[in-house]
Amino acid sequence: MAKKALILVEGTRNTGLLYIQSTKYLGLHPIILSANPARYDYLAAEGNEAVHVDTDNLDALIRECSRLRATYDIAGITSSAESFYATVGKLCRHFDLPGPNPASIERCCDKFAQRQLLAGAGVPVPAYRVAANATDVESSAAEIGLPVILKPAVGSGSRGVRLCRNIDELAEQTTYLLGGKHIWRSSPRILVEEFAQGPYYSVDIMGNEVIGVAAADFGRPPHFVFRECTYPALLTDDEHQRIADVSLSCLPALSLGWGPTNIELRWTKCGPTVIEVNPRLAGSPNPEMVQLAYGVDLVTEHIKLVIGDEWNLSRRHSHTATVQCLLPDRDGTLDWIDGDSLAAAIPGVTQVKLFVKPETPIVRRGDYTDKIGHIIAASPTRAQTAAILQRAVDLINWSITPFPTAGEREQYAAPYLPD
Ligand SMILES: Nc1ncnc2c1ncn2[C@@H]1O[C@H](COP(=O)(O)OP(=O)(O)OP(=O)(O)O)[C@@H](O)[C@H]1O
Numbered sequence: 001m002a003k004k005a006l007i008l009v010e011g012t013r014n015t016g017l018l019y020i021q022s023t024k025y026l027g028l029h030p031i032i033l034s035a036n037p038a039r040y041d042y043l044a045a046e047g048n049e050a051v052h053v054d055t056d057n058l059d060a061l062i063r064e065c066s067r068l069r070a071t072y073d074i075a076g077i078t079s080s081a082e083s084f085y086a087t088v089g090k091l092c093r094h095f096d097l098p099g100p101n102p103a104s105i106e107r108c109c110d111k112f113a114q115r116q117l118l119a120g121a122g123v124p125v126p127a128y129r130v131a132a133n134a135t136d137v138e139s140s141a142a143e144i145g146l147p148v149i150l151k152p153a154v155g156s157g158s159r160g161v162r163l164c165r166n167i168d169e170l171a172e173q174t175t176y177l178l179g180g181k182h183i184w185r186s187s188p189r190i191l192v193e194e195f196a197q198g199p200y201y202s203v204d205i206m207g208n209e210v211i212g213v214a215a216a217d218f219g220r221p222p223h224f225v226f227r228e229c230t231y232p233a234l235l236t237d238d239e240h241q242r243i244a245d246v247s248l249s250c251l252p253a254l255s256l257g258w259g260p261t262n263i264e265l266r267w268t269k270c271g272p273t274v275i276e277v278n279p280r281l282a283g284s285p286n287p288e289m290v291q292l293a294y295g296v297d298l299v300t301e302h303i304k305l306v307i308g309d310e311w312n313l314s315r316r317h318s319h320t321a322t323v324q325c326l327l328p329d330r331d332g333t334l335d336w337i338d339g340d341s342l343a344a345a346i347p348g349v350t351q352v353k354l355f356v357k358p359e360t361p362i363v364r365r366g367d368y369t370d371k372i373g374h375i376i377a378a379s380p381t382r383a384q385t386a387a388i389l390q391r392a393v394d395l396i397n398w399s400i401t402p403f404p405t406a407g408e409r410e411q412y413a414a415p416y417l418p419d
Contacts, residue, residue, distance in 0.1 A: 262282035
């Protein structure tokens, strides 16, 4: 009998590995299709099967999956990467496998189209405009009123997202987005949005069911780099219900509801306001934290759905899990970083990850790549988790020597390619 395999189209820095591990846990053989398998260090390290293919080309992907079908029983196709999730939907349709609706995913990934659909359905969203040039940005900001958020209409990881508090910041960010530093995959479109002020919440939905709600905060403005995130968010029953209701109202508005959806909100003076609907699982470490807090393994349950099995979303416990991100306070060369082993040895610390090695240049871009590591702690109570995490964080130290010349900073701050 042919071996059962799960095809993963590309991946993400951390969640991709979770998908591989869950695939194996379910007794399936993972096969990764990638335009550049070398970009995932976890592929070589674990001896996983990777096939080199142009993942931007649907026909090439169909050919490759057809070829693999000669050897394997393909149980399902999925991805942890948002930019390939619509393609996954098309592949699933082609091979008659369970999968997301590709048209819904495509619409949802366009933040302007998403805003229009949500606003049209009466879901609370910040005021928004779309702009293609500096003049449009200025007039949109004038209509909405400062402060505003500027962000690319398509993107993830907070890349290019910035709070603009005055005209100078607005001009600076417009130049950044349109002046060649930001890489656009299609013609530039900038969203200009009202700054929805208030606490931030992230909601994990599977199908039509809210599984978890986290509260998070960010490093220093004008950027939005996650600093800390806790499951479950501290909410009254009524607040939880209002967040769940607004979140679930996004699904019919966007024709979503198959598999995982992650919704980001802020609780403004008008109540829960939707910042973004992501038509996929939240990125790592959220799935790990959902497992610690509620005992539900979202990645494994997603794969069960993908291969046509029944998922089990029942909560097994109610703990508090918090991640603290390690954010550098300056640019320069990382001389050393230590304390990770000591921190990891503290009971209740479940994960200590460092993403950088000594001698690495650190250039903060104001997005998710600024994180140099994170620590996760979990325990049955909120107070205990906070105390464990504080002990662990206090053990991690590092030193960064500023770059000697501005030129050196520029050299490392060269534009980077999207995932
Ligand atoms: N209009 C807004 N009002 C308030 N905060 C906002 C607004 N737009 C974006 N943000 C903040 O910026 C962060 C990143 O924005 P957004 O989610 O749109 O970008 P992204 O690139 O899709 O990021 P991610 O992949 O993390 O979801 C949000 O988590 C939110 O905290």
